[in-house]
Amino acid sequence: MTTLNYTVRFQKTVLASLIGLCISQPSFALEELSDAGLSETTGEGIAILPQNTYMVFRGAGTNETTNQILTDRTKDTGYINYVPVGPLSMTSADTNKNGSVDSGDRAVGKADIYLYGLALSKSDNNTNTRIASTDAAAAISSWGTAVNPWIFKVATENSVPNFSANNCTGATDPTCQLTYLALEAPLYEIGTKDTAGIDAYKLKLGLWSDIFVRNPNKINGAADQFNYGDSNGLIGTSTDATRANRLRLQGIWNNFSLNGSRLQVFQTLGGATTSGGMSPFYNNTLGIAGVIRLNSGDSKDVKAITTSSLTEGSTTSPWTLIHAGANSTLSTSTTGDCNNGGTGSFGTSAGCRYYVEKRTRTDSKTATKTWDASGLSNAGVLRLSTRETSDSGNLITPAINGGVAPTFDANEGVYLYNPNINLVLGTLYQPLILGSDGKNFSLEIARIANKPEIYKQIYTDYSGADTSYKGSTCNVYQCGNQLTLGGKNYQGYNATHSSITIGTAFSEDGGKTLRASTDEGAVGISFGKLNSGTVSRTTSSNQMTEVHYKQRGVNTQTWVQSYSCTLFICGAGTTGYLYQWEYNNGSTPWAILAPTTKPADATCSTTIGCSSTSGTTPMYGSIANRVWANSSAVWLTAANNEVNNLIGANNGMTGTTFPTLNQAPTPVINSSPINNLGSAVIDGVLIQHLKLTTKGL
Amino acid sequence: MKKISTLILALYATVTHAELQTLDNDALQAINGQAGADLSLMLNLNQTANGVFDNGSGGVCENVEFCHIGLAINKRFVQADPSKPSGWAENSDSGNKLWLVFKGVQGTLNIQKMGLDGADLKYLDKNNTEMIKPAIQLSFSAAQPILIRNFGFNALSIEQDNFTSSTTAQGSSANMYDYAYFKKPTYAATANSANQQVATATPSAYDHGRETGFMGLMMNGNLAIQGKVMVFSCDGSHPRC
Numbered sequence: 001m002t003t004l005n006y007t008v009r010f011q012k013t014v015l016a017s018l019i020g021l022c023i024s025q026p027s028f029a030l031e032e033l034s035d036a037g038l039s040e041t042t043g044e045g046i047a048i049l050p051q052n053t054y055m056v057f058r059g060a061g062t063n064e065t066t067n068q069i070l071t072d073r074t075k076d077t078g079y080i081n082y083v084p085v086g087p088l089s090m091t092s093a094d095t096n097k098n099g100s101v102d103s104g105d106r107a108v109g110k111a112d113i114y115l116y117g118l119a120l121s122k123s124d125n126n127t128n129t130r131i132a133s134t135d136a137a138a139a140i141s142s143w144g145t146a147v148n149p150w151i152f153k154v155a156t157e158n159s160v161p162n163f164s165a166n167n168c169t170g171a172t173d174p175t176c177q178l179t180y181l182a183l184e185a186p187l188y189e190i191g192t193k194d195t196a197g198i199d200a201y202k203l204k205l206g207l208w209s210d211i212f213v214r215n216p217n218k219i220n221g222a223a224d225q226f227n228y229g230d231s232n233g234l235i236g237t238s239t240d241a242t243r244a245n246r247l248r249l250q251g252i253w254n255n256f257s258l259n260g261s262r263l264q265v266f267q268t269l270g271g272a273t274t275s276g277g278m279s280p281f282y283n284n285t286l287g288i289a290g291v292i293r294l295n296s297g298d299s300k301d302v303k304a305i306t307t308s309s310l311t312e313g314s315t316t317s318p319w320t321l322i323h324a325g326a327n328s329t330l331s332t333s334t335t336g337d338c339n340n341g342g343t344g345s346f347g348t349s350a351g352c353r354y355y356v357e358k359r360t361r362t363d364s365k366t367a368t369k370t371w372d373a374s375g376l377s378n379a380g381v382l383r384l385s386t387r388e389t390s391d392s393g394n395l396i397t398p399a400i401n402g403g404v405a406p407t408f409d410a411n412e413g414v415y416l417y418n419p420n421i422n423l424v425l426g427t428l429y430q431p432l433i434l435g436s437d438g439k440n441f442s443l444e445i446a447r448i449a450n451k452p453e454i455y456k457q458i459y460t461d462y463s464g465a466d467t468s469y470k471g472s473t474c475n476v477y478q479c480g481n482q483l484t485l486g487g488k489n490y491q492g493y494n495a496t497h498s499s500i501t502i503g504t505a506f507s508e509d510g511g512k513t514l515r516a517s518t519d520e521g522a523v524g525i526s527f528g529k530l531n532s533g534t535v536s537r538t539t540s541s542n543q544m545t546e547v548h549y550k551q552r553g554v555n556t557q558t559w560v561q562s563y564s565c566t567l568f569i570c571g572a573g574t575t576g577y578l579y580q581w582e583y584n585n586g587s588t589p590w591a592i593l594a595p596t597t598k599p600a601d602a603t604c605s606t607t608i609g610c611s612s613t614s615g616t617t618p619m620y621g622s623i624a625n626r627v628w629a630n631s632s633a634v635w636l637t638a639a640n641n642e643v644n645n646l647i648g649a650n651n652g653m654t655g656t657t658f659p660t661l662n663q664a665p666t667p668v669i670n671s672s673p674i675n676n677l678g679s680a681v682i683d684g685v686l687i688q689h690l691k692l693t694t695k696g697l
Numbered sequence: 698m699k700k701i702s703t704l705i706l707a708l709y710a711t712v713t714h715a716e717l718q719t720l721d722n723d724a725l726q727a728i729n730g731q732a733g734a735d736l737s738l739m740l741n742l743n744q745t746a747n748g749v750f751d752n753g754s755g756g757v758c759e760n761v762e763f764c765h766i767g768l769a770i771n772k773r774f775v776q777a778d779p780s781k782p783s784g785w786a787e788n789s790d791s792g793n794k795l796w797l798v799f800k801g802v803q804g805t806l807n808i809q810k811m812g813l814d815g816a817d818l819k820y821l822d823k824n825n826t827e828m829i830k831p832a833i834q835l836s837f838s839a840a841q842p843i844l845i846r847n848f849g850f851n852a853l854s855i856e857q858d859n860f861t862s863s864t865t866a867q868g869s870s871a872n873m874y875d876y877a878y879f880k881k882p883t884y885a886a887t888a889n890s891a892n893q894q895v896a897t898a899t900p901s902a903y904d905h906g907r908e909t910g911f912m913g914l915m916m917n918g919n920l921a922i923q924g925k926v927m928v929f930s931c932d933g934s935h936p937r938c
Contacts, residue, residue, distance in 0.1 A: 044938050047931040049818070049832070053924025058842060060918050063809070066839045069921050078845070078918020085852045085910045087884065087901040101899055139924060146820035146830065149927075151937050184937070216901035225903075235899055281789045284864070286771035399917065436795050436855045438775045438785045485936035486821035697855075697911040 045153020045182075050143040054121035056131055059398065071133050074404035076117025076208070081399060084110035084214060089696020093235055107230050107238040109245075112212040114399050123204040123254040127383045127529065128410040130206025130252065144186030144259075145197040147486040151184040160428045161453040163282055163446075164271025168453065178428055180266035180289075187483060187490035188260035188293065194488060201257040201297060206250075208405065210397040213245040226395045244394035248386055250408045255380035256419070260293040260479055262493045268431045272449075277689075282446045287431030291493045292423040295476045296380025299418040299679075300506035303521035304530070305372040306671050312662045313364040322651050325355035325550070325628050330646060340626040345618070346579075348554050350642040355550040355628045357635075358652050360543050365664040368536035369520075369671035376417065376523060376530060385413025411529040416502050417679075418523075422474040423498045425687075429454050440694040447689035458496045458686065462512060473497040473684050477511030497686045503679030516681040520672055524679030535671050541663035545652030549643050550633035555582035555592050562613040563604035570604035576614070580621025583633035593631045594624035733814030733834070743803040748846035750803050758801070760881075761908060766799040767856070767878025772864060775857055791863035796877035800908040801851025804916075807844035812836035818927060822934040832929035842919035852910025856880050882909050 056069055059077030068075075088108060095106040117130060122140045124132035132138040144150055156179045158171040168176035186200055193201060215228040217236025229240030268287035272278040327336025328351035335341055338352035346352065387409040398405065426432035426445050435442040448455050460471035472480060472495045480494035503524025504517035516524070523530055561576030578598040582590040599615030624630065639655025672678075743764045745751045751758050758764040774792030775785035785793075816834040819827055837843075856877035860868040873879045884904040885894035895909050931938040 044933060045931045047832075047927075047929050047935065047937070049927040049929075051925050051927065053837075053922070053926070054839070055920065055922045056839070058919040058921050060844070060846065063841055063919075064921070066921075066923065069839050078920065079916070081849075081913075081915040081917070083849075083851070083913030083915055085904065085907060085913050087897040087899045087904050090898050093899045135923070146818040146927075147936060149929075149931075149937070151931055153931060153938060187937075214903060216899070216903050219902050219905070236902070279789075281773075281787070283789065284772060285789070434771050434773070435787060436773055436775075437781070437783055437787050438793075438795060438857050439783060439855060441855060487825060694911070 045151050045155075048150040048152060049146060050140065050150070052139045052141055053143065054119070054131060054138045054140060056119040056121075057117055066135055070131060070135070070138055073117075073130060073407070076119070076130065076405040077398040078117060079399050080115045080118070082111075082113035082115075084112055086110075086697065088216060088235065091696050101235060103233050105235065106232055107228055108235070109213040109215055109228055112214045112226075114210045114212075114397055116208050116210070116398070117206065117405060119204075119206040121204050121206075122199050123202045125254055125378050127252055127254060127381050127415070128408065130208075131204065140199045140203065142196055143200050145194055147488075148186045148189070148194075148197060148490065150186060151182070153184070154179060154181050156180075157428060160269060161449075161451065161457065162269035162271040162429075163278055163449055163451075165276075165451065166271075167451075175269065175271065178266055178269055180264040180428065182262060182264045184263075184493075185258045185261040185293075187485070187493075188257070188295065188479065190482065190489040190491055200259055201295075202255050203253075203257060205253040205256070208248070208250040208408070210399075211247040211249065212395075212397070215239065221400075242394070246395055246397070248388065248392075248406060250385045250413070251383070252385075253380075253382045255378070256294050256296050256382075258294065260291065260295070260422075260474075260491055260493055262291045264289040264428070266428065266431070268433065268446075269429070276450050277447050278449060279447075281435055281444075282431070282433060285433055287426070287428075287433055289426040289428055289431055290423070291474060291479065291495070292421070292425065293474065293479065293493075294419065294421040296418040296420055298476055299420065299501060299504050300517070302376065302379050302418045303504045303517065303519055303523055304532070304672070305375060306369055306521045307372070308367060308369040308671070310666070311366045311368075312664070313366065314361060314662060315364075316361040316658070317359050319357040319359045319548070321356075322358050322547075322647055323351070323354060323356040323549075325352060325552070327351050330648065338626075340628075341623060343620065343623055345620055346581075346626065350646050353552055354640075354643050354646060355552075355633070356547060356643060356647055356651075357549070358545055358547045358647075360545050361658050362543050363541040363662045363664040364538055365662060365667055366536055366538040367667040367669050368534060369669055370534045371521065371532060371671035371673065373523075373530045373532045379523075380418045382416040382419050383413050385409060387412040413528070415526045415529060416524070417526070417530070418501075418503055420476040420499075420501045420505070422476070422479060422495075422500070424474050424496055425498075427458070427494075427496065429457060440697045442691055442693040444691040445687050445689065460497065460684070460686075471496040471686070473499050473512065473514075475499040475501070475507075475511060475514055475683070477507055497684045498682075499684065500682040501680070505679055505681050514681045514683040516679040518678075520670060522672075522679045523676060525677040526673070527675045527677070530673055530676055533671070533673060535669055537667040537669045539664050539667040541665070544658060544663065546637075546656060546658050547643065547647065547652045547654050548635040548637050549640065549654065550628060550631070551584040551636055551640075552581045552628075552631070552633060553584070553590065555580050555590070557598045559598045559614065560601035561599070561615060561617045562602050564612070573602060573604065574617070576617035576619065578617075578619040578621075580625045581631075583628075583631035584636065585632040586634040591632050592621075592625065593627070594622055596621055596625065733812060736808070736811045736813055738806075738808040738811070740804070740806040742805070743801075744805050744847065748805045750801060750847070750851070752801075758803070761801065762874075762879040762881045764800070764802055765878050765881075766802050766850075767796040767876075768798075769794055769796045769877075774862070776861075785857075792861055793857040793859065794862045794868070794877065796856050796858070798854050798856045798878050798880070798910075799850040799852075800854060800881075800910055801913070803850070804848030805844070805846040806848055807846075809841040809844065810838060812838075812925070816927060818929060820935070823936050824934075828934065830929050832927040834925050834927055836925035837922040839921035839923040842921040845916050845918055845920055847915055847917055849913065849915035851913045852908045853912050853914075854908070854910035883907055884909060 057078035059075050093101045096104045119130040121131045121138040160178045212226050218225040227239045227241045229238035231238040270283040272282040321332050324334045326334050326338045326340045328349040338347040388406045458471045459469050461469040474495035480492035483490045504522035557578040559576045560573040562574040564571030582592045585591045602614035643654045743758050773795040774788040776788045776792035778786035814834040818830045822828040858877045859875035860870045862868040882895045886905045
């Protein structure tokens with residue numbers, strides 16, 4: 001029974017407006033309208049323009065002030081309850097698939113869904129509020145404009161191809177005339193948006209929900225109705241009061257628009273038979289065609305800003321001694337078998353002739369990148385989160401137990417940045433229809449008829465070569481044929497293909513197709529909020545070694561050391577040898593350190609007084625001659641195999657000098673946060689034929 | 698109801714008057730400076746005064762079949778066919794007509810205040826000339842929310858007539874329970890069906906006694922709406938129409 005309570009105070013303006021709405025077409029007398037007259041009437045309807053508006057579904061209770069409504073979220077407990085009805089089907093109850101419901105099956109139950117606190121307002125760019133905190137910030141100043149409002153209208157379209165094998169004969173062919181009832185959102189404006197309607201592109205949706213698994217053995221309202229375990233057993237027998245059979249979820253969607261959406265309801269045309277994959281069920285039944293557009297806007301520049309820098313470094317060790325030139329084998333000792341500290345004979349092997357040092361250098365490069373996400377704060381974000389900041393009972397919900405709405409963690413959850421969702425579900429010639437076998441129901445998007453008149457309206461020639469193919473993709477850049485209202489351009493709604501982009505995406509061909517950005521700053525899906533950050537990475541070169549050495553050689557001087565003198569005859573003389581070190585000082589001849597002067601030649605005379613000998617042989621340089629440190633030897637770097645052999649490969653090689661350029665490899669780093677899964681694009685989706693059928697109702 | 702009926706009649710009367718003068722946009726704009734109306738409207742459907750389904754003894758829904766809404770909007774029938782698992786084959790032209798039946802339809806809706814005013818809107822029409830359009834302005838205040846109490850339905854079900862119809866002929870029966878929308882089966886407690894009860898392979902205490910179907914929907918709360926809605930006729934001169 002219906003009870004109406006009302007208090008009405010009509011004033012003249014209101015009455016005048018009402019009458020105006022009823023008879024806005026001038027008419028002096030009512031006349032019969034012929035079919036011809038009706039067919040000339042096109043597209044008249046009711047325009048609807050919400051202004052300065054927002055909405056929050058609050059818990060049942062007393063009236064509140066707007067300030068309470070906007071700032072006190074705990075009372076967002078008005079709900080829509082999806083009530084499960086009907087027992088479980090065999091398919092879902094028989095979890096071990098043995099053909100019967102028995103003690104071997106796992107616990108399953110139906111879902112009981114509560115959607116709370118549905119709030120629609122203007123976006124405040126905050127991903128954890130359900131509405132802005134002041135009237136001015138929360139209100140959608142104008143959802144559309146006077147020239148581009150919501151429209152509820154009836155219109156007739158001619159020359160709509162029907163399902164039969166025959167083409168339409170023209171605009172007057174009644175089998176191709178289709179009248180539809182349409183609810184249209186404001187159109188999506190191209191380019192700079194009209195300021196009067198800008199808020200329509202900045203909507204905010206907020207809600208939260210509790211979703212329970214119901215124990216079928218408990219009656220509705222029982223205190224333990226959600227106590228359900230997960231053990232095997234007959235349905236509903238596994239009870240567990242502590243198991244969290246509840247999903248608590250928050251959904252916040254900032255900066256989206258519905259503009260360009262349209263829903264058409266009509267009676268489908270006829271002509272389908274069972275041939276050609278078609279079905280008589282398509283004929284003259286309730287048809288629905290929808291363009292659902294949920295756009296956050298062009299996302300090609302919705303990305304983090306990355307700045308990078310590179311610093312180079314180099315560490316060179318001091319020269320270190322590896323061979324002191326005092327021993328025939330490699331040694332840093334200043335004593336050895338070269339007899340550098342003695343006066344007698346000395347060794348002349350390579351070990352005694354070289355004094356060797358080495359040094360090492362290691363280069364590094366440090367790359368630093370900053371990923372600045374501050375520009376994303378105004379981006380559209382669809383966020384789903386579950387974590388509360390304070391725990392509540394696992395099995396309670398305000399609709400049943402009373403209490404307040406929860407407080408959710410500010411940064412947790414799945415973030416879908418800048419989603420642009422454009423779904424084309426059915427058209428006038430490929431309708432969405434409903435069916436049923438008496439219990440279960442089906443949703444079907446009719447098969448595209450194998451008839452050029454229809455499929456050329458739907459298929460796309462992406463090359464553009466064949467313009468008889470009219471199909472195109474609905475996306476944030478375009479959606480069919482452009483329209484002009486009041487001198488401004490708007491996207492249409494007659495595209496045929498769907499697309500979904502999440503995050504940074506762009507088009508390379510003026511909107512025909514879409515690409516997901518692979519830019520480092522690209523955003524898209526992320527777990528947890530995307531925050532700014534700086535990362536750096538340092539790479540090092542291999543250790544490089546440089547060797548230099550001092551060199552000395554044996555300087556040999558000779559003199560006539562003795563003659564044999566016998567009977568005044570000078571016999572053949574003996575040669576005396578003086579061995580001492582000469583050091584490579586970079587000039588020729590090398591310098592002899594603390595040289596010992598060789599003795600004068602022995603003299604031989606046939607007269608008495610023959611000296612016959614001068615000095616002894618061999619002679620060796622003094623101790624002072626043997627001291628590397630006092631020599632004027634210069635450091636040498638030229639390749640020298642003797643040195644190489646002496647020091648071994650581990651100590652480097654002569655002949656190499658350190659390169660001028662930094663030898664570290666350039667570090668490759670990605671500054672994008674690890675929780676950023678990047679952008680995604682699903683483009684050009686065309687449904688050829690889709691049928692969804694329920695089971696077990 | 699009397700006042701509303703009078704109002705509606707009055708409107709009809711004025712519309713049908715043959716000497717009615719055109720009330721064009723200019724005439725409407727000439728009327729100004731008067732406050733509008735504030736309406737309050739309370740709808741209580743199939744519920745007691747405290748918002749509970751009125752199916753008790755003597756209640757309007759004591760016989761739940763009278764609290765159904767049936768819709769048959771899409772030419773769907775079934776014909777008996779033993780070869781099908783359900784025993785019924787779908788048919789698009791004739792057979793037992795299928796109905797979408799909302800069961801246990803109920804709710805209390807209290808619009809505490811809705812302002813009704815007139816306002817002018819300006820836009821460029823199809824010829825790009827400025828148009829001043831009078832519009833109905835409905836306004837709502839969040840401080841006086843729309844009270845919604847248990848608004849919805851208990852079960853949504855697909856039911857079929859017990860007699861045949863076709864796209865051209867509507868069948869009939871002398872027994873009201875042959876009509877799909879009067880059927881009121883409930884779920885049985887056990888796998889055995891009793892009178893008017895539906896047997897189920899997976900008996901459920903939760904569903905026992907409920908009217909059959911597959912889902913219900915129920916709204917409860919204070920819908921706080923702030924703002925105004927302009928409603929105006931979108932005539933042929935408007936670029937969108």
